[in-house]
Amino acid sequence: MLLDDITQEIHKSQIAKDMVRVNTLRLLLSEANNRAIELRPQGKTLSNEDVLEVIVKEAKKHKDSIEAYENAKRTDLVNEEKAELKIIEEYLPKQMSEDEVEKIVSETIAGMGATPDFGTVMREVMSKLKGQADGKVVSEMVKKALS
DSSP: HHHHHHEEEEEEEEEEEOOHHHHHHHHHHHHHHHHHHHHHHGGOOOOOHHHHHHHHHHHHHHHHHHHHHHHHHHHHHHHHHHHHHHHTTSSSSSOHHHHHHHHHHHHHHHHTSSSOOHHHHHHHHHHHTTTTTTHHHHHHHHHHOOO
């Protein structure tokens, strides 16, 4: 399970005294545990998909932070965020090429029949991709395909 891999990697990183890696992976573990707590009242347990969702969300947060820090010309913080993002990305599934994403967008729109709206198409496409493509890229492709 993905959570077990993260836990083992934390242990290895502690032994290697790689504190950036330890702290980043602890953040992922903490967010995954928070997600597990959210699921308890629904009688659900944490699945690999839930952990992957957490990882995708954390990667997006880091990308947004990098952009904000770059705009503020804070290169020290940009470098920190990039280092953490690189560690997080190790746990993301292989990213699809733009051609593959475009194909899925086209197939989804074609399968929906009548003129679908942006939100419906995005929801459907993102559920098919499950973290294999950046939301911004998918959004641009959907807008382009619907126009």
